[in-house]
Amino acid sequence: MLALLCATWGYMALQAQVPQRNNMAAAIAMVWGFAWVILLGYGMLQRRILPILAGGLVLVLALLAWWGTIEPRADRAWAADVAQLVRVEPDKDKPSRVHLHNVRNFTWRSETDFTPRWETRSYDLTQLRSVDVALSYWMGPAIAHTLVSFGFADGQHVVFSIEIRKEQHEQFDALAGFFKQYEMALVAADERDILAVRTNVRGEQVHLYRIDMPQDSMRDLFLAYAYQASQLEYAPRFYHTLTANCTTIVWQLARRIGQALPTDWRLLASGYLPEYLRDVGALQSMQPLATLRATSDITQRAQNWQPPAGLDDAAASADFSRHIRQVP
Known part of the structure; x- marks a missing residue:
């Protein structure tokens, strides 16, 4: 055998x-x-x-x-949505503020029709107010892509997402992800980009869960994400379907900042992550899971959102984030 x-x-x-x-x-x-x-x-x-x-x-x-001779690389012909890697820069004048370079803010009309935009954004970590885990279901109830969104007092949100760094000719194959087929990217993006592309373009079902976390831990997790993203620019690594994927990296980063999160099979079957988060006391809401699943589903709200007239881009993004969190 x-x-x-x-x-x-x-x-x-x-x-x-x-x-x-x-x-x-x-x-x-x-x-x-x-x-x-x-x-x-x-x-x-x-x-x-x-x-x-x-x-x-x-x-x-x-x-x-x-x-052992196969090493990850950073110089391939990457697909447009992962062409840039996030880079963090501390603010020299204000220690609580960081600048993120290459924040993705694409406008998606279809998978192949989009307006690319990479931005530099500044975040004052004393203004962090929330952490949400988004689960995007793309292949049955057990398999979901995990994203983490950080919300600030001014209504802005930035989402971190572990993605495969596809080359221009590649499509994702979970089986190939076991065999050094894909490098890893850690994308930072506007919610109006990275959540709406899943609900509105790919037809995935997205749920958003508020995490119960002290502000100090929010800040530490944000910085852990940001510096992990910066490291990939200089030390690329492979995505692995089992050990280095969108959910296990979140768990590793949370453990790194001192969060006592036990290992569990639901870290691999990430569609069941809400049950795991509830069991470890990480969810802010204590509603029954059936109710929580229903209220956390933002798919229809994201699809129904229309930008109000007269708003600039930042205000439109904040309005989208506010709209998807309005439970009917």
Whole structure:
């Protein structure tokens, strides 16, 4: 069984990482699989386990040596929505204020029709008032993308989201995310961009949950996100479907600032994250979960929102954030 698992993992890794031109990936993966067939067949015919162990060890060590040479990069032809990485700059004159460069504020009309806009925004962390977790359901009740939104006294919000850093020709594949297929991006974006693109363009269902967190912890979590994002510019890393995804990174950052969050299977099945957050006492509302799920659903409110006439961009963004939080 172990040999079969090693053979299968290696086959998939080669398919994911070897260049596809001239069917090279398929050919090398087939050679790998054929080598295992010969090895296992010989061992079974001879009724000896030692050749299988020795030969399998050589094959696995050779594959791992090659696997270790694959490093994440920051210089690829990235898709437009992850082309820039967030960079944080402390304010020299006011310690409580930070500047975020490359905050995404796109206007989306469809997945391929959008107006790109990357902005520099300043945030006074003494004015932090809220932290919300957004869950965007895109594949059934168990699978959701996790985003964290920080709200300020002036009505502005900025959302941090762990995303795959797609290249221009790539589409997300959860299985490929196990095999160093995608680099990681930590996007900072306006709510009117990153939430509305999911509800209005992709047709996903988005829920928004208010987190019960002291202001000091809000500030520390914000800074943890911001500095994690800046590090990716100089030290790129791979996205991993299981261990380094949109939910597990949130958990790791929260633990880093001292939040006592236990490990739990719902960190992987992120669609059930509200139950987990409620169990650890992290949700501000103590309503029954069925009621909370209904009131937290912002999908229809986001789809119905229209910008009031005469508002500038910042005011329109604040109005969108206010509108999606108005429970009927």
